Amino acid sequence: MIESLHYLPPAGGTHSALSERFTDLAPPLTARQAAIESARCLYCYDAPCMRACPTGIDVASFIRNIHDHNIEGAAIKILQQNIFGGSCARVCPTEILCEDACVRNHDAEGQPVRIGLLQRHAIDNAEFKGHPFQRAPSTGKTIAVVGAGPAGLACAHRLAMLGHGVVVFEAREKPGGLNEYGIAKYKLPGDFAQQEVEFLLSIGGIEIHYGQALGDNLQLADLHACFDAVFLGLGLAASRRLGLTGEDAPGLMAAVDYIATLRQASDLAALPVPRRAIVIGAGNTAIDMAVQLKRLGADEVTLVYRRGFEAMSATGHEIEIAKTHFVRIRTWAAPLEVLLDGDGRVRGMRFEETRLEDGRLVNTGAIIEIAADAVFKAIGQGMAALADPLAPGLENELEHERDKIRVDAHFRTxxxxxYAGGDCVAPGQDLTVQAVQHGKLAALAIHNDILSKAEAAWPT
Incomplete structure (x- = not known):
């Protein structure tokens, strides 16, 4: 996929110099800073920050542990609810979740307690002699998990804790899902994503098979027949199309494909980097793409969105990151045409200005052309096709809501x-922290359903 950019020059500089641009977005707290910050917490009863956390972390309790110099205790409090507490501390939009709910978040205080950085401090500095959680006695049951991303692995870990055997089937060559392939490199630098997975797997009872893609060399019917339950944590692998002529031309590709290549690159200096780039979209992925291009040395990056700033799904914090990297943001412009040069390569895009009329988005007829050596679309993703609708198969029996799998309140399909959870189910917010919660709750539902069946089958 990134081969479509082969004609572009490589990033300027050396791998070592470029790597320095992809260190942690925010530096970690020192022990002294953590002590001072933890002292700001009021340890609220029925803390609003805890209610705002999708995974239900007892925020006040773990912060009190930090204040009392009990780092391991703080980390255990976090990991009990969110086994991906380390990555979520780095990538979770705390500014619209727990920190937004913090009672210190008012003008007189200036800022809320920095919960995300405190969570990171606890996880990064905890020194466990072994895995902090023990497996329950074996139930003799084995569950298949499809997808080794945050939802699938969170489900697998909780099932292992409950005494079940788990076999994970992953299409790619590495586990981690979005954390390994889809998060901006400056948010999860180095091999943090793999370290977190290794820690998770150290509980035991979980095995992973790679190169296994559902609907290709892995069939749901086989899993359903061979395992006591199946959890689908498929994510959203298919990038949506613009529906424009020239969309498959060299120089136009999905932002997520470039981000995945960037995260796996052994030599950043070898990556093709456009001098001028357009990013189409309004979410955090669009921001990640635009900012990383600037860090790789692109001269001019323009993010284009068909509505206004207030409708962008990227958080205000993310938008500010883009602005500090001198990303140009052009709102009220809808993609109209891909512009190609004489060799059939992208040379820019034509947009039509838009506006709201009676609450509806309409085109105005005014045309804008933006020159670019490459265009990256970050307009959302859907689920890849799992089955041929004309052929028999259990995949065809899954109910869908738009382009996601429909589940009930307990993540049953x-x-x-x-069962299913994470980005592939409706409803969903496409957040790592929410995917973790889905996996955890689905594991509890699987466990309870299996025990209920066993009790029903037991002779009276």
Missing amino acids: ALPGV
Whole structure:
């Protein structure tokens, strides 16, 4: 996929110099800073920050542990609810979740307690002699998990804790899902994502098979027949199309594909980097793409969105990151045409200005052309096709809501014994922290359903 950019020059500088641009977005707290920050917490009863956390972390309790110099205790409090507490401390939009709910978040205080940085401090500095959680006695049951991303691995870990055996099937060559392939490199630098997975797997009872793609060399019917339950943590692998002529031309590609290549690159200096780039989209992925291009040395990066700033799904914090990197943001412009040069390569895009009329987005007829050596689309993703609708198969029996799998309140799909969670289910916010919660809650539902069946089958 990134081969479509082969004609572009490589990033300027050396791998070592470029790597310095992809260190942590925010430096960690020192022990002294953590002590001072933890002292700001009021340890509220029925803390609003805890209620705002999708995984239900007892924020006040873990911060009190930090204040009392009990780092391991703080980390355990976090990991009990969110086994991906380390990565979520770095990538979670705390500014619209726990920190937004903090009672210190008012003008007189100036800022809320820095919960995300305190969570990172606890996880990064905890020194466990072994895995902090023990497996329950074996139930003799084995569950298949499809997808080794945050939802699938969170489900696998909780099932292992409950005494079940777990076999994870992953399409790629590494585990981690979005954390490994889809997060901006400056948010999860180095091999942090893999270290976190290794820690998670150290509980035991979980095995992973790679190169296994559902609907290709892995069939849901086989999993359903061979395992006591199946959890689908498929993510959203298919990038949506613009629907424009020239969309497959060299120089136009999905932002997520470039980000994945960037995260796996052994030599950043070898990456093709456009001098001028357009990023189409309004979410955090669009911001990640634009900022990383600037860090790689692109001269001019323009993010284009068809609505206004207030409608952008990227958080205000993310938008400020883009602005500090001198990313140009052009709102009220809808993609109209891909402009190609004489060799059939991208040379820019034509947009049509938009506006709201009676609450509806309409085109105005005014045309804008932006020159670019490459265009990256970050307009959302959908689920890849799992099955041929004309062929029989259990995949066809899954109910869908738009382009996601429909589940009930306990993450059960329409197929008995098959559960799903994370970005592939509706409703969903496409947040890592929410995917972790889905996996955890689905594991509890699987466990309870399996025990209920066993009790029903037991002779009276």
